[in-house]
Amino acid sequence: MRQFYMINLAFFMLLFESSAVKAGDPGLTPGPKIAKERAGRARMKSKSNVDSLTAKSKFSTIPVLGSDTISVVELSKYPLVTLEQILKGNISGVYVQEPSAEPGTVQQNMLVHGITRPVFTARNFKENRPLIVVNGIQIIDETSLIYNIQNEETQPIGAATNILSLFDLDNIASIEVLKDAGQIAKYGPRAVNGVVYVTTKTAQAGDKKISINGYSGFAVPNNITTVNAEFERDFRQTFYDKYAGAEQIAAYPSYLSDSSNTNYYGPSNWVDQYYKLTPLYSINGALMGGTNRSNFRFFANHTQNASGADDTKFNRTYGGFSINMLPTTWFKVSGNIQIGRLARDRNRSLTERYTETKYTPDLSTPLAPNKSLYNLYLRNFDKLTLDNNYNTSVLASLGLDINIMPGLDVTSRIALDYNENRRDVFWPSTLMEGNNYTSNYLGYNERLSFDNNISYVKELNTGKLLFEAGLQIQADRQKYNYLQAYRGPNDYIKINKVEGDKNKANYLVSIGFIPYIYGDKTIHHLINTYFRTTYEWNGLKLSGLIRRDGSSWQQLSERWYTSYAVNGEYDLSSKIENDKIDILKFRGSYGHIGNLPNSDTEAAGPQYSSQLSWDKNTGIMSYNGVGTVSRPYSYGWVGYDVPWSFTDMYNIGVSLSMAKQFGLHVDFYNKTTKNMLLPVPTVAESGYKFEYASGMDVQNRGVDVSLNYTMPRSTGGFCWNSAFNIAYNTNELKKLPNQLDAIVVGKNKLQVGERIDQYWLLQNRGSYQSDAEVPVRDGDNRVMTYNGTDMKGGDPRWVDQDGNFDINNEDRILMGNIIPKWTGGFTNQFAYKNFDLSFLLYFNLGREIINQQASKKYDFANVAESKNLYGVREITSWEKSFDETAYPIYNPWSSVVPYQAEQDLFMEDGSFVKLKNLSVGYDLTKVVNNKKLNRLYVYVTGSNLLTITKYSGRDPELVNFYGYDTGTGIRYPKMYTLGVKLDF
Numbered sequence: 003m004r005q006f007y008m009i010n011l012a013f014f015m016l017l018f019e020s021s022a023v024k025a026g027d028p029g030l031t032p033g034p035k036i037a038k039e040r041a042g043r044a045r046m047k048s049k050s051n052v053d054s055l056t057a058k059s060k061f062s063t064i065p066v067l068g069s070d071t072i073s074v075v076e077l078s079k080y081p082l083v084t085l086e087q088i089l090k091g092n093i094s095g096v097y098v099q100e101p102s103a104e105p106g107t108v109q110q111n112m113l114v115h116g117i118t119r120p121v122f123t124a125r126n127f128k129e130n131r132p133l134i135v136v137n138g139i140q141i142i143d144e145t146s147l148i149y150n151i152q153n154e155e156t157q158p159i160g161a162a163t164n165i166l167s168l169f170d171l172d173n174i175a176s177i178e179v180l181k182d183a184g185q186i187a188k189y190g191p192r193a194v195n196g197v198v199y200v201t202t203k204t205a206q207a208g209d210k211k212i213s214i215n216g217y218s219g220f221a222v223p224n225n226i227t228t229v230n231a232e233f234e235r236d237f238r239q240t241f242y243d244k245y246a247g248a249e250q251i252a253a254y255p256s257y258l259s260d261s262s263n264t265n266y267y268g269p270s271n272w273v274d275q276y277y278k279l280t281p282l283y284s285i286n287g288a289l290m291g292g293t294n295r296s297n298f299r300f301f302a303n304h305t306q307n308a309s310g311a312d313d314t315k316f317n318r319t320y321g322g323f324s325i326n327m328l329p330t331t332w333f334k335v336s337g338n339i340q341i342g343r344l345a346r347d348r349n350r351s352l353t354e355r356y357t358e359t360k361y362t363p364d365l366s367t368p369l370a371p372n373k374s375l376y377n378l379y380l381r382n383f384d385k386l387t388l389d390n391n392y393n394t395s396v397l398a399s400l401g402l403d404i405n406i407m408p409g410l411d412v413t414s415r416i417a418l419d420y421n422e423n424r425r426d427v428f429w430p431s432t433l434m435e436g437n438n439y440t441s442n443y444l445g446y447n448e449r450l451s452f453d454n455n456i457s458y459v460k461e462l463n464t465g466k467l468l469f470e471a472g473l474q475i476q477a478d479r480q481k482y483n484y485l486q487a488y489r490g491p492n493d494y495i496k497i498n499k500v501e502g503d504k505n506k507a508n509y510l511v512s513i514g515f516i517p518y519i520y521g522d523k524t525i526h527h528l529i530n531t532y533f534r535t536t537y538e539w540n541g542l543k544l545s546g547l548i549r550r551d552g553s554s555w556q557q558l559s560e561r562w563y564t565s566y567a568v569n570g571e572y573d574l575s576s577k578i579e580n581d582k583i584d585i586l587k588f589r590g591s592y593g594h595i596g597n598l599p600n601s602d603t604e605a606a607g608p609q610y611s612s613q614l615s616w617d618k619n620t621g622i623m624s625y626n627g628v629g630t631v632s633r634p635y636s637y638g639w640v641g642y643d644v645p646w647s648f649t650d651m652y653n654i655g656v657s658l659s660m661a662k663q664f665g666l667h668v669d670f671y672n673k674t675t676k677n678m679l680l681p682v683p684t685v686a687e688s689g690y691k692f693e694y695a696s697g698m699d700v701q702n703r704g705v706d707v708s709l710n711y712t713m714p715r716s717t718g719g720f721c722w723n724s725a726f727n728i729a730y731n732t733n734e735l736k737k738l739p740n741q742l743d744a745i746v747v748g749k750n751k752l753q754v755g756e757r758i759d760q761y762w763l764l765q766n767r768g769s770y771q772s773d774a775e776v777p778v779r780d781g782d783n784r785v786m787t788y789n790g791t792d793m794k795g796g797d798p799r800w801v802d803q804d805g806n807f808d809i810n811n812e813d814r815i816l817m818g819n820i821i822p823k824w825t826g827g828f829t830n831q832f833a834y835k836n837f838d839l840s841f842l843l844y845f846n847l848g849r850e851i852i853n854q855q856a857s858k859k860y861d862f863a864n865v866a867e868s869k870n871l872y873g874v875r876e877i878t879s880w881e882k883s884f885d886e887t888a889y890p891i892y893n894p895w896s897s898v899v900p901y902q903a904e905q906d907l908f909m910e911d912g913s914f915v916k917l918k919n920l921s922v923g924y925d926l927t928k929v930v931n932n933k934k935l936n937r938l939y940v941y942v943t944g945s946n947l948l949t950i951t952k953y954s955g956r957d958p959e960l961v962n963f964y965g966y967d968t969g970t971g972i973r974y975p976k977m978y979t980l981g982v983k984l985d986f
Contacts (some may be wrong), residue, residue, distance in 0.1 A: 008732060026481060033751035043063040045476050070094060070436035070708065070727075071178045071286070072972020076840060079921050079943050080173035081219065081282055081977050082317060083307045085134065085166040085177075085198065086110040091827030091844030091918055093179045094706040094727035095669075101962045102971035105307040106316035106346045107143075108162045111963060114196030114733040116179055116702035117821050118675040121963055124149045126160065129600050131675035132179075132196035133189055134166060137338055139399060139417045140192060141165070142449040145480040146600045146977040147522050148390055159484055160443045161391035161425045162345060168342040170303040172215045172286050173322055175201045180673065181706075182653045184569025187547050188529050191473075192564070194649040194675065196462060202289070202340065205299040205324045210291035211936075217284055217943070217981030221310035223277035224973055227882040230371050231258050231266035237886055245893040246247035255866060256680050257367050270371035270880050270916065276379060280308035280315070282470065282977065298325045299429045323354040327689055334403040335864040339490050344393040353874045353970055355429060359486075363435045366866065369873035376877065386430035386493050396422040398464060409459040419449040423482075438490045440498055440515065445482030445632045451475065465539025471532065478526040487515035508652040517963050524602050527554040539572035555645060563646045583657035586667065587876040590652070597647040604679060604694065609640050638681050639693035647696070649675045673919075674701040676974030681747065682739050697739035699760055704731035728826035733757050749904060751816060759820040761852060761965065767799040770794070776858035781808045788898040796893030798900045798907070809898075823848030827918075836925040844918040846958070853955050854903045855969030856884050861901035863894040864971040883969065884954045903966065914951035945977040 020332040061091045070093045083105055084087050089112060090098040114132045121127060125146045135143040143165060175795040178199045179185050242251070257266050286303035300321040308315045320342040327335045348354075352369075356362050369376065393674040401415035413684035423445045431438040436521045487498040490512040499513045531551035548566045556563075569591035575583055599605070658666045676699045676865070681692040706725045715721040735758050738745055744753045750760040770776050772795040777786045786802065787791045787811045803813040824847035831840040858865055865873050889907065892900035922939030932939050951958045960971035 026430050031806065039849060052882070060777075068723070070096075070181075071176055073234070074174045074177060076829075077919075078215070079173075079923070079941055079944075079979075080919050080945055081217065081284065081307055081392070081979055081983055082307065083167045083173065083318065084110055084164050084740035085169070085200070086164075088171065088177065089179070089198070091171065091842055094708050094826065095181055095729040095731070096179055097731075097821060097825045097846075099961075099963060101960055102311045103960075103974040104314045104349055104972045106163050106344065109962075110163045110166075112165055112198075113670060113821070114179060114198075114696045115673060116733050117759055118673075118700050118702065118733075119698075120197060120747075120750065120752060121677060121820075122962075125600065125774075127963055130195060132198050133186075133193045134198050134200070135189065136169070136200045136340075136397060136687045137202055137399060137648050138399060138453070139419055139451065140189065140326075140449070140476070141397075142421070142478060142480075143149070144423065144445070144449045145482070145522070145524055147524065147603075151484065151520055152357055152360075157357065159358070159425075159441075160482070161344075161393055161447055162348075163346050163391060163423070165343050165344075165393060165395060166342070167316070167344060167419055167780070167883045168299075168320060168397075169200065169202070170284070170305065170318075170320055171288055172213075173202050173205045173303065174319075177201075182569070182591045182669070183567040183595065183651045184545060184547075187549065187567035187593050187595055188472075188532065188534070189563060190528075191551050191565070191596040191646075193551070194595050195599045200912050202322060202324075202338070203299060203301070203588050204336075204338065205292065205297040205326045206290060207292055207294045207297045208290075210289070212986040213288040214984040214986075215284075215286050215636075215981040215982070217283055218976060219280055219943075219979030220979050221280045221308045221975040222277070223310040223975050224272065226277070226973075228270035228273055228371060228880055229882050230268065230880065232261070232269040233882075234258060235261075237859075240891060241894050244891060247469045247894060250741045250863075250895055251923075253866075255366065256299065257370075265370040265372045265375050268372055269291070271373040272371050272376040272877055272880065275373060275376055276877060277311050277759070277843050278313070280310045280975075281561045282306055282308050282979070292326075295328045296326070298323070299896065300426055308975075309972050311972045312349045312351070312906035313347060314349050315974065317345045318912075329786065330369055332405040336401045337399070338619050339396070339398040341393045341397075346391045348389060348391055349972065350380075351970065352876055353871055355433075356871055356874060358427070358441065359429065359434070359439045361437065361439070361488075362870055362873075365873040368879065369877045370684075371874065371877070371880040373383040380891060382432050385777075386428075386432065388426060388428035388496050390424075392424045393418075393421060394424075402713050409461075413453070413455045415453045417449075417453070420446065423567070430493040432493065437488060439486070439488055440490060440495055440496055441484070441486045442498070443482065443953065444482045445484075446480070448479045450477045452677045457799045462539075464535060465542075468534075468538075470534045470536075470537040472532050474529070476526075476528040476529070477579050479523075480526075480550060481523040482521065484520040485517055487512065487517040490515045506916070511609035525554070526602065528552070528598075531932060538731060543571045545569050545914045551596055552596055555599050555643065557605050557607055557644050560645050563592070565595040565648075567591065567595070582661045583658070584662055588655070590654040590797065591655070592652040593650070595649050595651070597649055597678075599679075604640050604644050607640055607644070609692070639684060639690045640687065641693070641695075641775070644694075645677055647675065647677045647697055648677070649673055663712050663714070665708075665710040667706075669706045670704075671704045671706070672701070674699060674893045676737075677733045678746070680739055680752075682742065682745060687828055697737060699735075699737035700733060700737050702731060702733045704729060715833070719833075721833045722985075723831040725829045726826070727828075728824060728825075731821070732823060732826055733759065733821075736918070741862055746811065753816055755829070757819055759965070760816040761818045761820070761850065761909060762814045762904065763817055763909060764798075764809065764905040765803075765815065766798050767801055769800045770797050770799055772817060777802075777807070785813075791897050793898060794893075796891075796896050796897070797850070798890075798892055798905070800905070817906060818850030820848065820963075822846040822913070836928070838921075838923045840921050842919040842921075845913075845915040848908050849912045850965070851953060851955070851958060851960050851961050852903050852966045853908045853910055855885065855952075855955060855967045856889065857901055857903035858969070859884075859886065860889055860892075861894060861899070864899060864901075878969065881956075899943070901974070911952045912958045912961065914949055914953065916946070916950075916959075917948040918945065920947055934986055935984070937983060939983040941981050942978075943979045943981070943984075946974045947976060 068155035071093050077088055087613050088096045089096050095115050097113045101109050110126050113130055117130050119126055119129045129144050136327060151159050180197040180199060189197050195377055261267050284305040288301045292298055297575040303319045303320045319457045322340045397419050399417035403411040412590040425443040427441045452475045455472040459465045485498060498517055498930040500510050500514045501508045501513055519944040530549055530551040532547060536545040546568045550564050560857040571587055571589040574586045632867050653669050653671040655669035677696050678698040679694045679696050680698045684690050706729045713722040723750055735752055735754050737757055738754055752758060776793050782809055786807050800810060802808045826845055828843040921941055921943040923939055926938040955967045961967050
């Protein structure tokens with residue numbers, strides 16, 4: 003990598019040296035000739051010379067195809083803390099998943115133009131996410147290897163905080179989503195799933211300005227209905243009366259058998275200790291000013307957000323500083339730094355705790371719904387527990403912009419993105435059946451990048467011609483150390499102590515705890531060059547780009563890949579003799595772009611690991627005291643010559659603007675991601691569970707539509723702005739590796755020609771009321787079976803798809819879909835004199851949900867016998883969340899597991915429409931009439947106010963990434979705030 007740095011430094015020095023010879027007048031005011039030349043170049047630039055380094059594209063001649071920009075001014079009034087929440091409902095073609103209202107959690111995801119890879123594990127989430135770019139810096143996130151430690155994937159190890167909660171909306175100038183090949187090709191192989199480009203506010207010339215913004219309010223929990231053991235007993239009694247035998251009656255749960263036990267049969271009044279009115283607030287300030295030659299901007303913010311449930315909170319302290327300096331008219335220096343610290347009070351979920359500790363206690367007796375007993379549990383929890391979660395982030399860049407000669411510009415920038423993730427945990431023995439637990443996690447992610455770009459604009463008689471070339475080098479380093487330790491000496495020593503005397507034989511050996519240590523470190527080098535040319539003439543814009551990428555995460559034989567893209571735009575408005583048509587543009591693009599893997603695992607090819615087990619978490623690293631390694635049988639076989647995955651995409655679109663009031667944007671797109679790796683079955687004799695083979699192709703097709711209308715302010719002072727966006731997306735599996743037609747992975751099935759996000763379920767057609775109703779096959783009198791077990795009265799009437807009188811996986815069919823077919827939002831802003839009102843309706847249509855919470859409720863017989871996380875009952879299990887009479891009565895003790903979630907009995911329509919945001923404001927600037935005050939605006943907001951849905955569960959958004967409503971996600975609270983914005 004040192005050679006890369008030296009090449010980059012030499013390149014920059016050469017450009018700087020040549021610019022010094024050809025420089026113009028270094029005085030404060032440019033001469034007439036220079037001013038004229040710079041004015042000509044400015045027509046080709048998308049930003050002024052002062053802030054050109056923060057622009058995502060320097061030239062307006064690059065067609066803007068399929069992009070969408072969010073109005074951050076309006077959204078800054080609401081208590082939104084993550085980028086996903088900001089995008090939700092505001093951009094056509096963007097789908098946001100938020101399975102829990104816990105603030106700042108990493109369990110959020112967003113997709114641009116659909117899902118390109120099937121989601122089987124938590125690692126697959128990251129493979130579908132778009133690239134996040136902040137001020138031109140490609141943001142680095144946590145390594146996907148942190149998901150390899152835990153068997154269950156409710157949360158990754160570490161703080162599990164969303165790094166995209168770093169930025170405050172009052173410090174953001176714009177957020178734009180780039181979707182088509184013409185735009186994303188410049189950002190390289192990380193951008194095949196789209197680009198979310200965030201531009202923070204930067205320094206500007208002018209008089210000193212001060213802005214102060216803030217809001218304060220409350221997270222208000224929703225009203226819920228609680229139940230106690232009497233309700234649970236009555237619910238189960240129907241099953242006991244109809245199906246229970248002596249064995250089941252003898253095993254009746256003890257907490258339900260004694261109706262005099264007030265802990266369970268008394269009042270279910272735990273709600274006030276779990277759901278609370280919780281304050282939330284935010285305050286920020288900005289100071290900016292300076293001359294055209296030197297200017298600055300400083301910003302600082304502190305925010306607290308809360309869910310109003312389980313004492314979960316999120317705190318952000320954030321600051322930013324930007325500066326621009328223009329020593330000469332041909333040379334500009336710009337610097338920007340953003341520093342933030344995130345702290346999260348996590349939930350007290352039993353499921354997450356047992357997941358992390360890999361320890362499941364006796365689950366036969368759940369937490370009691372009695373307030374006094376629950377209070378005792380919480381006091382014990384808060385007194386002895388340690389759970390600290392912190393993230394620190396630094397995002398910095400230093401850039402140079404050099405105007406070498408008329409039409410020839412050079413920019414060079416060095417940028418750093420560094421974030422650190424830390425978590426310290428201690429669970430006392432009183433919560434762990436006598437076994438205490440501690441863990442410590444420290445990880446960091448670092449990206450150092452060098453960007454050099456050179457561009458030349460040539461004015462022609464027939465138009466304008468732009469040539470642009472760039473060289474980018476990125477060096478990534480990701481590392482974590484993770485320790486788990488059990489059975490400490492007592493509940494007051496909460497850290498893993500080691501012997502510090504180097505003269506002792508047990509030097510650095512743990513004292514008291516039994517430790518398990520994990521660690522990993524990955525390094526990635528990415529280098530790319532690109533060349534782009536653009537031609538503009540008489541309303542026509544054509545652009546073509548070719549790039550060459552080299553990645554150390556690809557195998558030696560496949561390190562380099564060539565991508566390309568072409569796009570164009572034609573504006574007919576000037577050729578149409580109609581004064582009402584302002585814009586009529588047709589556009590299109592095509593691209594072929596390589597795709598990076600998410601880790602270096604595949605790059606290593608056939609490899610060894612430090613374990614002697616088929617269980618990835620056993621951690622055996624020696625045999626008879628001799629250290630050794632073995633093949634990674636639990637992970638899978640990775641062969642040689644694994645090629646690049648790539649995406650072919652194209653889009654066509656039209657934009658129409660009429661009478662400066664009405665706008666319409668329509669884009670049709672088709673993208674196919676090819677040659678993806680997939681674990682496929684392999685021969686059992688090899689010892690591997692599967693092998694990774696390339697050759698999976700997935701196609702996404704759809705349309706994005708955006709409509710907007712602006713009513714100009716009337717003489718009475720009324721105006722109205724309205725924006726509606728809707729997007730349709732569907733996907734199809736086009737090909738599987740090794741010419742396979744179908745493959746089963748866990749509870750999922752991939753079938754060529756079908757969607758990749760479908761459920762694989764049994765079809766339910768009622769029940770067998772008696773043994774006599776169970777079908778018998780003619781000829782051999784064989785009764786219907788389930789995986790070889792005879793079915794009886796009280797079992798479900800599942801459809802025997804293949805007619806062989808045995809219900810098994812061959813009878814499951816693909817149905818429904820996890821990702822909605824239609825997504826969108828409807829925003830309206832009304833203003834009358836100094837008053838304004840705005841709201842956002844957000845919707846998802848055409849998707850299904852598996853109501854696993856209902857499945858577990860009815861499957862109480864297996865839940866009670868479970869010795870794993872399936873049997874965990876949170877305190878929220880004492881909520882009435884659905885209609886308990888809506889499902890048929892089967893025999894819950896049947897060996898066919900009649901209430902298994904993987905059947906269409908529990909699949910429901912998950913479509914919804916939400917009143918997401920509502921605000922009312924008043925501008926007091928003229929009322930106060932203070933010359934020093936440029937703006938005084940007060941407002942009130944409400945969030946999560948109304949949901950319209952057919953879904954019978956708690957909330958159709960509280961669904962995990964696999965489409966299951968497990969009942970564990972924290973409910974969305976209603977949020978009310980009062981805010982003020984001041985500008986001096």
